[in-house]
Amino acid sequence: MSTATFDPPIRAKRVLPGFTLSLGTTLLYLTLIVLIPVAALILKGAEIGPDRFWRIISSPRAVAAFQITLTAAAIATVFNAVYGLLMAWVLVRYDFPGKRLLDALMDVPFALPTAVAGLSLTALFSANGWFGTVLHPAGIPVVYTIWGIAMAMAFTSVPFVVRTVQPVLEDMDPALEQAAVTLGARPWAIFSRVVFPAILPAWLAGCTTAFARSLGEFGAIVFIAGNLPFKTEIAALLAYIRLEEFDYNGAAAIALVLLGFALILLLVSNLLQFWASRYHEVSR
Amino acid sequence: MTVTTLTHLPGQSRRGERLLIGLAVSLSLLFIAAPLAFIFARAFSRGWEVYAANILHPMTLHAIWLTTITAIIVVPLNVAFGIAAAWAVAKHRFPGRGILVTMIEIPFSISPIIAGICYLLLYGRQGLLGPWLQANDLQVMFALPGIVLVTMFVTAPFVAREVLPLMQAQGTEQEEAAVTLGANGWQIFTRVTLPNIKWALLYGAVLCTARAVGEFGGVSVVSGNIRGQTNTLPLHVELLFNDLNAVGAFAAASTLTLIAIVALLVKAVLEGRKAG
Numbered sequence: 220m221s222t223a224t225f226d227p228p229i230r231a232k233r234v235l236p237g238f239t240l241s242l243g244t245t246l247l248y249l250t251l252i253v254l255i256p257v258a259a260l261i262l263k264g265a266e267i268g269p270d271r272f273w274r275i276i277s278s279p280r281a282v283a284a285f286q287i288t289l290t291a292a293a294i295a296t297v298f299n300a301v302y303g304l305l306m307a308w309v310l311v312r313y314d315f316p317g318k319r320l321l322d323a324l325m326d327v328p329f330a331l332p333t334a335v336a337g338l339s340l341t342a343l344f345s346a347n348g349w350f351g352t353v354l355h356p357a358g359i360p361v362v363y364t365i366w367g368i369a370m371a372m373a374f375t376s377v378p379f380v381v382r383t384v385q386p387v388l389e390d391m392d393p394a395l396e397q398a399a400v401t402l403g404a405r406p407w408a409i410f411s412r413v414v415f416p417a418i419l420p421a422w423l424a425g426c427t428t429a430f431a432r433s434l435g436e437f438g439a440i441v442f443i444a445g446n447l448p449f450k451t452e453i454a455a456l457l458a459y460i461r462l463e464e465f466d467y468n469g470a471a472a473i474a475l476v477l478l479g480f481a482l483i484l485l486l487v488s489n490l491l492q493f494w495a496s497r498y499h500e501v502s503r
Numbered sequence: 504m505t506v507t508t509l510t511h512l513p514g515q516s517r518r519g520e521r522l523l524i525g526l527a528v529s530l531s532l533l534f535i536a537a538p539l540a541f542i543f544a545r546a547f548s549r550g551w552e553v554y555a556a557n558i559l560h561p562m563t564l565h566a567i568w569l570t571t572i573t574a575i576i577v578v579p580l581n582v583a584f585g586i587a588a589a590w591a592v593a594k595h596r597f598p599g600r601g602i603l604v605t606m607i608e609i610p611f612s613i614s615p616i617i618a619g620i621c622y623l624l625l626y627g628r629q630g631l632l633g634p635w636l637q638a639n640d641l642q643v644m645f646a647l648p649g650i651v652l653v654t655m656f657v658t659a660p661f662v663a664r665e666v667l668p669l670m671q672a673q674g675t676e677q678e679e680a681a682v683t684l685g686a687n688g689w690q691i692f693t694r695v696t697l698p699n700i701k702w703a704l705l706y707g708a709v710l711c712t713a714r715a716v717g718e719f720g721g722v723s724v725v726s727g728n729i730r731g732q733t734n735t736l737p738l739h740v741e742l743l744f745n746d747l748n749a750v751g752a753f754a755a756a757s758t759l760t761l762i763a764i765v766a767l768l769v770k771a772v773l774e775g776r777k778a779g
Contacts, residue, residue, distance in 0.1 A: 234679050236688035238595045244587035249606055252655050256621035257613070259631050263624045302530060309527040313520055321528060323767055324535050330710075330763035331539070332717025334737040335756040338744055339538040342545060342753075349541060350533075374534065406519065435614025438719035438737070442744065455616045455720070462620065462724060467629055474620045478613065485612040489605070 260478065263471040275472040283449045284457040285476070291365050291453070292433035295372035300426045302373075303380025304418075310381075311388040325381045328374050333438030336374055340367075341442040363445030368453060371440045372433035379432060383425030387418050387495065420495035424488050431484035435477060542760050545753035557754035562731055566739035567758065572647070573735065574715045577654045581711050582704065585662025590696075593670035594678065604667070610659045618656045619724025622649060645727030650735060653721040658711045665707030666700050673699055702773050713766040717759055 264272065275281060310322050328336065344361040345351045354361060361367045391414065399409045437455040444451040452460075454473055461469035547554050557563065588607055592600055610618070624630050626643040636643060643649050677699070681691045697704075719737040726733040734742060736759055743752035 233595060234682055235594050235675060236682075236691070237590060238597075241587040241591035242595075242597070245584065245591050245603070245607075248584045248587070248659070252652065252659055253606070253609060256618070256625050256656065257609075259625035260617070260621045262631070302534075305523065305527050306531065309523055313524055315524050317528070319771070321531060323771055324531050326767055326770065327535050327539055327763070330713050330766045332713075332719060332737050332756075332759045332763065334719040334740050335542065335717070335759050335763075336538060338740060338752055338756055339542050339545075342749065343538055343541050349537065374538070377535075431612055435612075435617065437614065437616045437723075441741070455614055458620060459616060459724065462623065467624065467627075470620055471624060474617045478617055481612045481614065481617075485609075 257478075260471060260474060263467070264475045267468050267472060271468065272472050272475075275469050276476055280448055280452075281454075281457060281473060284452050284454045284473075287365060287368070287450075287452065288434055288454040291368040292372055292430055294365075294369035295376060295433045296426055296430040298369070298373045299377045299380045299429050300422070303377055303425065303429070304384060304422060306377075306381045307384035307388055307418075311385060325378055328376070329378050333375055333436065334442070337371055337439035337442035340371055340374060340439065344370075344443070362443055363447070363451060365451060367443040367445075368440050368451060371443050372436050375436050375439050376429035376432040379429040380422070380425035383421050383428070384418055387421040388414075391417055420491050424491035424495060427484055427488040427491060431481055431488070434480055434484075539760065542753055542756055545750065546757040548753075549750055553750060554754050554757075557751045558758065560751070562734070563739060563751075563755055565731055566734050566736045566755070569647070569650070569734065570716050570736040573650055573654055574712055576651050577658060577715045578708055578712050580655060581658050581715075582662050582708050584659065585664075585666050585707055586704070588663040589666040589670045589700075590692075593667055593673075594675050607660050607663050607667075610656055615653070615657050615718060615721035616724060619653055619721040622653050622656070622721075622725050626652075644725055645729065645733055647733070649725035650722050650733065653725050654715050654718050657718050657721050658714050661711035661714060662704065662707035665703045665710070669700055669703045670696070702776065706770060706773050709766045709769045713763055716762055 267275070276285075306321075306325060310318065310325075341362055342348045343350050344354065344367065346355045351362070361370065395413050395417070396409055399413050404412070435455060437453075437459070440453055441456060444453065444456070446452055446456055448457075454477055458470045458473040458477070461467075461473065546557075588603075592604060623644060626632055626636060626649060628637065628644070630644075632643075643652070677695050678691050681695045686694070716735075717737055718735075719741075722735050723738060723741075726735065726738060728734060728738060728742070730742070736755060740752050740755045740759070743749075743755060
């Protein structure tokens with residue numbers, strides 16, 4: 220491999236060595252670690268057969284779990300769409316003391332183990348926690364409700380929105396806004412007519428990724444949800460419970476539905492990113 | 504006149520700016536900083552001695568040890584994979600490159616709990632390889648190999664994602680120059696490529712470590728939660744919490760939080776380097 224340069228010109232298409240070795244290693248690793256295990260799940264799904272598969276995922280408990288998961292993820296994503304956009308805007312456009320610290324804070328949900336986040340949020344909002352002492356007497360229970368699930372989801376997925384919008388906002392050509400100012404546009408008009416359309420694809424892509432992440436979140440939620448069937452039981456947890464009951468078909472069917480959601484959302488997010496990068500090139 | 508002053512009109516927008524900054528700061532303090540601070544507040548709520556006793560409890564020490572071993576195995580393998588993937592994709596052109604990049608990113612979109620189920624269906628007793636593993640007396644599930652494999656799945660993209668864009672941006676000119684000067688593959692990598700990517704590589708490795716030690720959902724499925732045997736640190740946190748030992752759970756969680764904070768500090772330092 221490393222002597223490619225001394226080959227006749229026709230064969231010396233690759234100047235740099237290590238192509239076979241690096242590609243081979245990559246494919247081997249991906250095959251063993253990612254593809255074969257995922258294939259095992261898909262094979263299991265095929266083995267279950269469409270009838271039984273449908274019966275499992277349309278059982279009342281499974282439907283309730285999917286509904287709870289989707290609703291909570293939607294609440295979390297709406298919150299993050301606003302909060303994440305606000306953070307990206309403030310971090311890019313304004314200068315103020317502590318800005319770098321605030322920026323670093325946005326990475327905490329990525330770096331902090333989800334179980335630790337779940338533990339802390341649960342204790343914060345339970346009756347004797349910092350927030351719980353205020354909210355509980357006011358009759359707002361967060362722990363063991365869908366709001367708690369949504370909050371745990373929002374916590375773990377907010378960086379996706381911030382970190383997708385931030386670079387696009389940074390790269391925006393100031394001339395566009397300057398032109399709007401000279402034409403007499405008010406700040407809100409500048410934002411809604413000039414800035415927002417430019418960051419829209421990236422913002423949507425970030426929200427899609429955050430939604431996908433919320434659907435699959437487990438560690439942060441098991442602590443705060445209380446895990447009551449039909450009330451606060453999420454789909455990932457139901458799959459886990461089925462495993463503990465040695466009902467591998469049940470677990471596999473629910474996992475496959477979640478996998479399907481994840482792959483569709485990955486596709487949507489990639490298409491949006493592609494749209495974003497095209498928009499970006501045109502606007503330059 | 505700078506751009507920022509031009510884009511904001513006087514009077515009203517100054518107030519708007521302060522309002523938005525205030526809103527962003529207070530929301531972030533409540534939503535992200537408070538949970539972080541609360542971990543340490545609870546962990547130390549009964550003083551240093553109780554904290555130390557919680558950390559030094561044999562079960563906790565075993566969990567720390569198991570998590571450390573897992574990270575020691577997973578991170579170097581992940582670094583090797585990340586470098587190989589980045590080298591193949593960034594320094595060469597071949598059909599299917601885009602697909603390969605998407606494949607590398609797939610573990611990001613798959614919930615760890617699904618990853619755990621995949622592994623159980625492959626290596627578990629009723630799994631595809633189950634009968635063969637049993638015949639050869641190999642234990643993968645509910646043991647260290649299973650924990651390591653699932654952690655490898657979950658952390659697979661971490662190093663590649665940091666190194667790949669950098670290698671792509673740097674192009675191949677320097678390496679090609681080294682080839683014309685007669686350098687072999689290993690020399691090119693260690694003397695030309697590695698110095699260029701070392702900080703991204705370090706950051707990727709730190710992120711991978713943080714994620715590896717914190718993995719919960721996937722490990723939860725494959726570990727079997729055997730007390731004092733296959734309980735990693737995050738699983739131990741859950742176990743203590745379920746045992747109603749909240750202070751113990753927070754003490755164990757504080758060690759994981761420290762690792763996360765170190766990862767963030769490394770990031771801040773490396774970004775400062777890039778900017779300076």
